[in-house]
Every structure is written in structure tokens, then in C-alpha cells.
Amino acid sequence: MNIGDVAALSGLPAKTIRYYEDIGLVKPLRSPNGYRAFRESDAHKLAFLGRARALGFSIEDCRNLLALYEDEDRASAEVKEIAEQHLERIDEKIAELREMRATLAHLVNACAGDHRPDCPILADLSTKTRDEERLEKTA
Amino acid sequence: MNIGDVAALSGLPAKTIRYYEDIGLVKPLRSPNGYRAFRESDAHKLAFLGRARALGFSIEDCRNLLALYEDEDRASAEVKEIAEQHLERIDEKIAELREMRATLAHLVNACAGDHRPDCPILADLSTKTRDEERLEKTA
DNA sequence: ATTGACCTTCCAGCTAGGGGAAGCCCTACA
């Protein structure tokens, strides 16, 4: 299979697949003409990577998951550990975004959004001090 | 004020402040010895930037917000527009993370996490097809 | 023979800075 074929199969752009080879995630063979020659197993790995990335796993996580995937003697605990840590990171990120969202929604709500220059959003960004932020939270 | 002073005042690392000068967000004067010489207004701008960044605004958003902040004749509608778009992006991001979280939590839950190699997480990553994903969603 | 689709490598850039080297500047203290 050429790179275009595995790209179509895995749903990954050819550029991404070349990049994954660069960083050692896949190691396709080479045809005499210099083209990358992907085996079934390479295509399978790439699909695996695409799905892991879609779940938000980092490249390093993917590397480890792939190694576990290929290790018949793995313990499922190792996989679960990686997934649980990722889940925690996701939860942290969601919490952070929700805090931003709350503050921002509050400000957007308070802004008239008309032709006048008075704007609570700019006022907040320009004057709020750390102490005032603290007060705001307890309010 | 030297860079260390505004760093302390704004809470931004000196490196970040130099970067902001690089990309034209602040334009401090220079002392005869070559040191950056920040005015009150520069310190104020940097604090503004720090707070806008903390709310997740991109650098380009910050650039626009700063321009509006300095424009006495702005319409608050312009500010509100930027903030609303950012709010939308945040909502999209939260939705995306929640989907990941749901799938991942489901898989983590299904995994025994013991010494045995059988692992639903790896099984899912390695075998799921797009059609199966679609079915899963409707289930 | 030539077009057009594919493939190759290499180089540059994106976000938003962080790390660290080499070298000035300024103050304090002996």
C-alpha cells in the first residue's frame, strides 16, 4: 500500500503519516522506487493512532499504548493507568474552561453591546486587581 | 520601571513581556543603558493582557481588545462581539472534551485493570470502525 | 511525448512562550 491508501483507510492526512514515521510511531518498508510500502499491520497501527488521538491522548501516550497493544504479555492495569491519568487531565481542562466560561458569560451579559463606548468587559480587564478577584469569588 | 518591576506588577514573566514587545503588543521606551523603560501605561497594558490571557483570549483577540481599550470612541458592541465569539469557542471545546471524557470513562470502567492482558480499552482502539462508532452513538 | 496524479525530501511556520548562553550594567562591600 502507498501512503495515499493508508491515508484513506486510516482517515489520517499523508502529512501526518509521514510525521508519525519521522517520530518512530510507524516503520513502513520502502519500495524500490522509494515510495513507502505499508503493510496491513502498519495500516492497523495508523488507525489505532487516529482513534487514540481522537480521544485526546498525547503522542507519547499513543507511543506507550501502541507498545502495550503489541505486547501480548501486558497487564491491563498498565493501559488503565494511562487512560485514567488522561481522564484526570481532561477533567482538569474542563474545570478550567468552565471557570473561564462563567466569568466571561457574566461579563458578556453585563455589556450593552451598542454604539456607546462604556463596556464592563474592558472595565473588568483593565481595573481588576488580585484582591478584587478574590472578593469576587467569595461573593 | 525596568522589566523586573512590571513583571512583578503584572504577574507576567519577563520572558513573556519581551515576547509581547516582539509581537508589538507593548512598546516600552529605552533607557540610555539599553534597558527597557516601562511607563505606567505600559504596566497597565501588561496587566490587561495578563487578565485577558487568563480568560483564554488568543493573542490576536488581545491585540484587538487592547486597540478597543485605547479607542475612546469604540462601540461596546465590538468588544462584546469578540467576547461572544470566544465564549462560543470555549463552549465548543468543552463539548468536545466532554465527549472524549464520556467515551474514555466508559472504557476505563470496562477495564479490569489487573495483571491479565485482556483490555477493552485496547480492543476499542484497535477494532472500532467508523460505522461502529456511529452505531455506538445511537445506542 | 506529455499530462496529471501520485510520491519523495526539505524548509518554514503556526501558538505562546521557555531555557539557556554570552555578555553588559549597576550597586554594594571590602
Add this chain to the structure above:
DNA sequence: TGTAGGGCTTCCCCTAGCTGGAAGGTCAAT
């Protein structure tokens, strides 16, 4: 007066995870 220290300067490389483009080789069809 010399020196130690801290702060400041520029410069360049590094991060994650690709993406875009240029210059050129290959292949199948016309």
C-alpha cells in the same frame, strides 16, 4: 579599586502536532 551578585540585553534553539509549499522523481493513461 576590585570584585561579587543580581538584573538586564540579544540570540538562538526547543516544545506539540502537525500543515503548507517548493522542487523534483514516478507512474498510468492518452
